[in-house]
Amino acid sequence: MWEKIIAYFAKRHLVTNFIVMAVFLGGMMAWHTTNKEELPDITFDFVRISVSYPGAPAEDVEYFVTKPIEEEIRGLDGVYRIISTSSVGSSNISVEIEKNYPNLEEAVTEIRHSVLDVDLPEEVRDDPNIRLFKTSKKAIIDIALIHKNAHLLDFEMRRELQKYAFALENQLLNLTEVNSVNKKGYLQEEIQIKADPQKLLKYNIPFNSIKKEIKDNHVRQPAGSIETPKEPKVTLLSELDTVEELEEIIVQGGFEGQVIRLKEVADIQQAYEKNTSVFKVNGHEAIIISVVKNSSAGIIEALAAVNKVVEAFEKNNLEGTPIDLVLLDDESIDIRNRLNLITINGAIGFLLILGMLFLFLNVRSGIWVAMGIPFTLCFTMIVAKLMGHTINGVTLAGVI
Secondary structure, X not given: OHHHHHHHHHHOHXXXXXXXXXXXXXXXXXXHHOOEOOOOOOEEEEEEEEEEOOOOOHHHHHHHHHHHHHHHHOOOOOEEEEEEEEXXXXXXEEEEEOOOXXXXXXXXXXXXXXXXOOOOOOOOOOOOEEEEEEOOOOEEEEEEEEEOOOOOOOHHHHHHHHHHHHHHHHHHHOOOOEEEEEEEOOOOEEEEEEEOHHHHHHHOOOHHHHHHHHHHHOEEEEEEEOOOOOOOEEEEEEOOOOHHHHHOOEEEOOOOOOOEEHHHOEEEEEEEOOOOXXXXXXXXXXXXXXXXXXXXXXXXXXXXXXXXXXXXXXXXXXXXXXXXXXXXXXXXXXXHHHHHHHHHHHHHHHHHHHHHHHHHOOHHHHHHHHOHHHHHHHHHHHHHHHOOOOEOHHHHHHHO
16 A cells, blocks of 8 residues: 555655645744643643731631631532641632543632632632633743832832832733733732820720721712612712821710810821732842733743833833833743754754765755655644644654
8 A cells, every 4th residue: 555655656746746845834834833832731620719818817717718718619510629728817728620520611610609709808808819720821921120229118119119010010911912910029008097005095985986987987889879860870989098088087076075086096197018028139129020821822922922012111111210120030941942952953963864864875865865854843743733732842852
């Protein structure tokens, strides 16, 4: 059979040359369009749930956060095992999904909905972070923003730095190649109320009374509608979102007694949440943005898009300001080095093989025999592209 196939193509030079050229062109196109990754696209069978409960001891985190979440997700279809850790201010829960579960995305969606339905304490300000681990969805670069005029940030410097970090984050999230952005060293802005114990004793005001008055006056909720033809909606809006509004809250008063306002018994100031760690880059306190790519985009492609945004941001937003940008942990460096190594070694090996063939064959025969190497490589790239594989350490080893 093989003799007939070889004879068929040996007699039809035009068809043979056309197939060879088509495979070469297709292989080169497949090489340029196939995603380059560090590892194959693997989805792990476990989900990580992280919840931040600021200021709470481990026992309260276990009772108010970890235990309710475990009870909510226990018994869901596809859940095989739950492993949890409760520590000061945070809860981490790993949910292992059954091996070979037929619909992984459906199981993850059910877990996500169940976790978001849990009634968590009011102090838990951010929604739980729910993540399904994929090797192709990973952080590809860290972008550090620093204030060149200070080693440690004061309130105004931090506000300026976080303003630029927030703007850069929004621009990065608009990229189709970017899945999410994680920030380190970024603090939530808040209004801090520091009651003076001596003044509370002087006016005989319990601390709980101050807390109750603030809570009762800080209101935003729907209140129905007005019975008119268009039925406009009514909202009770009395949010205390400025220092001046909080200062004027009456914490004690009566028809005969003296009116005591919050500013008389407490120090109220705009500040940031207490930080438990300081991130420094080049000796300056920094905000670090970790960019996580989408699984549909390769590392090199995603980094090219991110670098383009960063360059435009530096030119349009940071020029003439004390804010500097530093790029860290570029994950494409290893991939580029590996591809260069494969290319150089492949070229050297091909030349050595070609030289050895010329020792035993004539030039024409040696060239056509040697062409089997790039032909095989290009054919392999076409098949890999059609099967949805990526160019990574495993597939490159297979090609070698």
